[in-house]
Amino acid sequence: MLRVHFTSADFARTRFAVRPAPLQELHAALTTAVTRSGGPLFAPWRGRVLRSLPAASGALADLVPAGRPPSFLDVLGDTLAEGFEHIRATSSVLVRSELERVCGTAPAPRWIRDLHSGDETAWQTLHRAQRAAYETVLGPVWSVVQDLHREEFTRYALTVAEHGVAAAMTGLAPGSRLHEGVWEWPGAVPGRDVRLDGRGLVLLPTFHHPAGPLLQDTPGRPPVLTYPAGPKLPPTTGGPAGSAEALAAVLGRTRLDALRLLAEAHTTTSLARALHVSNATASSHAAALRSAGLATTTRAGRSVTHRRTALGTLIAGARFP
Numbered sequence: 222m223l224r225v226h227f228t229s230a231d232f233a234r235t236r237f238a239v240r241p242a243p244l245q246e247l248h249a250a251l252t253t254a255v256t257r258s259g260g261p262l263f264a265p266w267r268g269r270v271l272r273s274l275p276a277a278s279g280a281l282a283d284l285v286p287a288g289r290p291p292s293f294l295d296v297l298g299d300t301l302a303e304g305f306e307h308i309r310a311t312s313s314v315l316v317r318s319e320l321e322r323v324c325g326t327a328p329a330p331r332w333i334r335d336l337h338s339g340d341e342t343a344w345q346t347l348h349r350a351q352r353a354a355y356e357t358v359l360g361p362v363w364s365v366v367q368d369l370h371r372e373e374f375t376r377y378a379l380t381v382a383e384h385g386v387a388a389a390m391t392g393l394a395p396g397s398r399l400h401e402g403v404w405e406w407p408g409a410v411p412g413r414d415v416r417l418d419g420r421g422l423v424l425l426p427t428f429h430h431p432a433g434p435l436l437q438d439t440p441g442r443p444p445v446l447t448y449p450a451g452p453k454l455p456p457t458t459g460g461p462a463g464s465a466e467a468l469a470a471v472l473g474r475t476r477l478d479a480l481r482l483l484a485e486a487h488t489t490t491s492l493a494r495a496l497h498v499s500n501a502t503a504s505s506h507a508a509a510l511r512s513a514g515l516a517t518t519t520r521a522g523r524s525v526t527h528r529r530t531a532l533g534t535l536i537a538g539a540r541f542p
Contacts, residue, residue: 248290284323292319393426485528
């Protein structure tokens with residue numbers, strides 16, 4: 222169980238990240254790819270990612286020989302460049318200690334030994350690796366990640382306004398609880414206690430890591446809790462016929478057709494007509510898509526209108542013809 226200890230000052234300083242952080246999201250995605258976590262929709266994505274990662278990104282694997290990345294890689298920042306500036310500003314003492322921790326006594330590649338000594342060329346090797354991985358893994362879907370982040374931000378803000386900070390925080394993780402200033406996450410890192418001691422906490426959703434949370438507590442930086450958001454994002458760029466077949470196998474052919482039709486707003490009647498099914502069946506499909514976060518339903522008087530969400534658009538593959 223992860224236990225995060227708050228003081229009154231910590232509650233006052235807890236905030237929700239206004240925008241997604243590319244490097245944090247990249248590291249969450251790569252963790253998902255190499256640890257094989259996630260449901261059935263992640264399998265095709267995982268295979269494509271691992272096959273398509275360019276050679277330049279291989280340096281990142283050197284930094285996680287035992288699945289334990291150095292903490293100085295976990296930074297906030299609205300862009301890759303800003304995130305790398307934060308990494309580059311890490312104290313040399315922390316860089317050396319973290320490299321020694323993750324590499325242990327095993328022989329390290331030459332560029333990591335150079336990074337340990339502060340060589341600028343080694344830092345550029347790391348920067349190129351992050352950029353190459355981002356362009357392959359996140360670049361094609363980043364606009365959708367931004368849309369999903371805005372939706373999560375709005376949901377959190379509305380919950381705070383209606384029910385208070387405690388309800389908003391525990392709502393991020395069903396099963397967690399806030400008791401006497403301690404936020405408890407069952408099933409997380411066994412027996413880990415983090416004391417904020419007045420520093421506050423930054424809450425950052427991720428859409429590429431279905432398990433969580435990930436809590437970064439790096440000296441000199443605000444603690445950041447990265448948590449899996451909403452229905453989780455099966456990151457896919459669509460396109461290949463095999464992906465369409467995999468989606469049909471998971472959603473069902475008619476429900477997948479409904480998802481694609483909802484690129485435009487439909488009433489239940491017009492959706493039923495387009496699918497050649499009854500109104501009751503069309504309503505059932507729309508409800509299932511809505512419960513998975515793939516569609517929304519709005520009501521105006523007696524009229525009900527359905528339309529897919531940003532997550533539904535990504536899964537349907539409409540952004541990538």
